[in-house]
Amino acid sequence: MIRYLIKNNFKLMFRNTWSVAVMLLGPILVIAVLSSAFSELMKSYEGVDEFTVGYRIQEATETNVMIETAKVAREEAGILFYEYPEGEIKDIMEKNGLAGFVEFLDDTYVVYKSADYEVEGITLEYFMNKVMNAGVNVSLQLQEQTDIVLPVEELEFMPAVDSIDYYGIIYIVYFCWCGMICATGVLSNEKKYGIVRRFQVSNISESQNFLGKFIPITLTVTVGMAIATVITVLLYDIHWGNPLLSMFIVFMMIIAGNALGMMLYNISDSLVITIIIQFTIVWFMGFFGGSFETYMFSSISDTLKHLSPIYHGNRALIELSCMGESNYVTSAVLYSVAITVVCSMIAILAGYIRKRGRT
Amino acid sequence: MGDIILKTTDLTKKYNNKVVVDNLNIEIRKGEIFGLLGPNGAGKSTTMNMICSIVHPTAGEIELLGKNPWKQKKEVIHKIGYIPQELAIHGNLKAWENVELFTSLYGIKGQELKNAVNDSLEYVGLLERRQEFAKNFSGGMKRRLNIACALGHNPELLIFDEPTVGIDPQSRNFILDKIKESNKKGATVIYISHYMEEVEAICTRIAIMDNGKIIACGTSQELKKLVNSGDENITLEEVFLTLTGKKLRDYAE
Numbered sequence: 001m002i003r004y005l006i007k008n009n010f011k012l013m014f015r016n017t018w019s020v021a022v023m024l025l026g027p028i029l030v031i032a033v034l035s036s037a038f039s040e041l042m043k044s045y046e047g048v049d050e051f052t053v054g055y056r057i058q059e060a061t062e063t064n065v066m067i068e069t070a071k072v073a074r075e076e077a078g079i080l081f082y083e084y085p086e087g088e089i090k091d092i093m094e095k096n097g098l099a100g101f102v103e104f105l106d107d108t109y110v111v112y113k114s115a116d117y118e119v120e121g122i123t124l125e126y127f128m129n130k131v132m133n134a135g136v137n138v139s140l141q142l143q144e145q146t147d148i149v150l151p152v153e154e155l156e157f158m159p160a161v162d163s164i165d166y167y168g169i170i171y172i173v174y175f176c177w178c179g180m181i182c183a184t185g186v187l188s189n190e191k192k193y194g195i196v197r198r199f200q201v202s203n204i205s206e207s208q209n210f211l212g213k214f215i216p217i218t219l220t221v222t223v224g225m226a227i228a229t230v231i232t233v234l235l236y237d238i239h240w241g242n243p244l245l246s247m248f249i250v251f252m253m254i255i256a257g258n259a260l261g262m263m264l265y266n267i268s269d270s271l272v273i274t275i276i277i278q279f280t281i282v283w284f285m286g287f288f289g290g291s292f293e294t295y296m297f298s299s300i301s302d303t304l305k306h307l308s309p310i311y312h313g314n315r316a317l318i319e320l321s322c323m324g325e326s327n328y329v330t331s332a333v334l335y336s337v338a339i340t341v342v343c344s345m346i347a348i349l350a351g352y353i354r355k356r357g358r359t
Numbered sequence: 360m361g362d363i364i365l366k367t368t369d370l371t372k373k374y375n376n377k378v379v380v381d382n383l384n385i386e387i388r389k390g391e392i393f394g395l396l397g398p399n400g401a402g403k404s405t406t407m408n409m410i411c412s413i414v415h416p417t418a419g420e421i422e423l424l425g426k427n428p429w430k431q432k433k434e435v436i437h438k439i440g441y442i443p444q445e446l447a448i449h450g451n452l453k454a455w456e457n458v459e460l461f462t463s464l465y466g467i468k469g470q471e472l473k474n475a476v477n478d479s480l481e482y483v484g485l486l487e488r489r490q491e492f493a494k495n496f497s498g499g500m501k502r503r504l505n506i507a508c509a510l511g512h513n514p515e516l517l518i519f520d521e522p523t524v525g526i527d528p529q530s531r532n533f534i535l536d537k538i539k540e541s542n543k544k545g546a547t548v549i550y551i552s553h554y555m556e557e558v559e560a561i562c563t564r565i566a567i568m569d570n571g572k573i574i575a576c577g578t579s580q581e582l583k584k585l586v587n588s589g590d591e592n593i594t595l596e597e598v599f600l601t602l603t604g605k606k607l608r609d610y611a612e
Binding site: 001003005006008011012015016173185186189194195196198200201202203204350 | 379411412413433436437439441443444445446447448449450451452456459460461463465466467468472508545584
């Protein structure tokens with residue numbers, strides 16, 4: 001029976017021209033407006049000139065690594081490293097106008113960034129992250145006493161994302177989380193015209209009822225987002241890195257967003273409350289996750305950023321776009337899976353409890 | 360008369376402390392067209408909602424086709440065809456899609472479902488309009504489609520909750536004829552309405568409900584005899600008003 005429910009609900013959602021138009025035109029318009037508004041800000045991010053940072057090595061640290069790091073940094077990223085073996089790091093940075101400082105400890109390193117050199121600080125952080133990722137390779141070379149060679153071909157990573165790519169990707173992600181809007185027509189009709197009663201006087205179970213809506217919403221939003229993505233790519237020349245992986249991440253977030261919406265609807269039993277709460281949650285997740293202010297320049301604490309599933313999705317997709325890889329892919333997918341599983345279970349349970357306790 | 364198809368024993372529903380259905384005892388036998396009359400707020404729809412396992416009873420028992428619809432819902436619910444008062448159809452679905460959707464909820468699929476959809480639409484005279492969107496239908500056509508959506512799974516008990524509200528006499532007569540036709544084919548019918556002449560025309564037995572209780576039950580003639588007015592031409596409406604009073608009932612159920 002669920003096949004027919006899914007099929008007809010899918011038709012209903014796609015025939016609701018208003019919600020489909022919002023899902024299609026929403027990202028296209030927002031991307032145009034925001035990418036234009038923030039293009040100057042993002043330009044400064046693209047073109048980082050040569051800058052200077054300090055470093056300090058503890059005695060136990062293998063100095064060869066730092067020497068090679070400094071060499072590669074100058075050649076590939078325009079970062080000039082100068083050693084400052086003594087003194088308070090904060091004072092050194094202020095006195096010498098350093099954009100950042102790297103302190104190499106026994107088995108780790110600390111990056112200090114200056115508030116006056118925000119872009120350079122991010123660039124340094126990316127650089128160090130990349131170099132240290134290659135650290136395993138370097139360690140092996142050290143053990144074998146071979147000449148140390150950092151994999152410089154992998155260093156074409158500098159996060160040179162422009163405003164069009166950034167907002168072009170970020171707003172596809174943002175609208176993925178607002179997919180419940182596609183279900184408004186179906187859900188409001190069901191309540192308004194007593195269709196819910198027909199479901200109640202039938203053999204349909206709560207899980208079938210849930211899937212009968214969840215799957216068509218997901219299909220509708222996926223098709224809508226795919227069309228919006230193609231249109232925005234054609235209109236604005238947005239660069240998605242690794243299309244298959246990017247689409248997978250987007251799809252996982254569509255599922256998570258819909259599960260969240262269905263959970264809110266089954267708990268509140270009110271479409272208005274659902275939309276208000278979901279949009280509020282998504283707004284905060286977007287606020288923390290770089291949907292409005294870019295996550296690179298955002299002054300929001302890292303803890304709050306990392307709490308936002310949108311941040312993980314945004315960062316994974318942006319890094320895939322400009323670096324070709326990202327450490328955030330796994331966390332973005334895991335976050336989405338966790339939200340989907342938990343919200344779906346609560347949604348079905350809430351529907352069941354509501355059914356049992358109907359007065 | 361046939362076997363008892365529906366029996367309620369001391370069926371009660373309270374909302375907070377307000378008693379909406381009060382120790383209701385009714386028996387409906389197979390093959391009957393049972394009319395349920397009552398002013399607004401009498402408890403008719405709440406009673407039907409409890410029978411259809413939409414609303415949980417506060418107390419009492421329901422036996423539907425020998426089963427408890429709350430405890431054995433899966434075994435009994437597919438034997439009910441519920442036609443709600445509202446036009447419970449999707450305007451953005453075509454006529455056949457609406458019937459397909461609601462018939463499939465009873466586990467019917469494939470060719471059997473296709474046949475059921477066509478049979479239901481033909482039964483209500485909409486087969487030729489099957490490809491049209493429900494939102495483009497007239498009020499009467501929507502009412503007929505509303506009925507078709509509850510017939511596809513071939514239920515034994517049909518519950519009509521005011522199925523002729525707001526439609527023209529032609530559509531009304533068509534629907535009443537179809538209810539009688541369904542009954543002749545073996546379906547038991549519960550018919551809720553405010554239209555006395557309709558109830559009198561099609562129902563084999565009528566119950567008048569007020570303040571959550573059945574205050575009178577019998578054939579049309581038996582009900583008229585209850586009111587000893589001395590007028591041989593007394594109408595069912597006069598009987599109804601005599602039994603339930605003329606005071607306005609403005610509260611909703």
